[in-house]
Amino acid sequence: MNIGDTLTLEPPKISRTALALYAGASGDHNPVHIDIDACRDVGIDDVFAHGMLSMAYLGRLLTTNFAQEQIREYAVRFSAITPVNAAPVCSGSVVAIKDGVVHLDIAMTLPNGTVTLRGNAVVTTS
Secondary structure (H helix, E strand, O other): OOOOOEEEEOOOOOOHHHHHHHHHHHOOOOHHHOOHHHHHHOOOOOOEOOHHHHHHHHHHHHHHHOOHHHEEEEEEEEOOOOEOOOOOEEEEEEEEEEOOEEEEEEEEEOOOOOEEEEEEEEEEOO
16 A cells, blocks of 8 residues: 555445444444434425444444454444435545555545545555
8 A cells, every 4th residue: 555545435325225234233323314294394395314324334444444353443433324325435544544444534525526534544555
């Protein structure tokens, strides 16, 4: 790896089925993720992805490119919602390398340019 190298992952489109399945698997049945009527009752047009589902996709960017035991740090900040039917893209960029340790800036971005998660990761090269 070299400074400036990039990683990309296009997870599946955020479908209503994916949200329902994630709610069941995670135990997070918050209505804003699965019930459009509950969303409209509080002024939200439609359901949106669980933050942790989005974080899992960004984690998959890492595990697709590095063995799990190489990942030393992984942190994100949630900056916007990921709406249902969105087709987000996960990306990473190598910003530093020192003594076999790679530092990455990572993000999940919607097609309109909205960044829904931004963070960083530290991985080893061996």
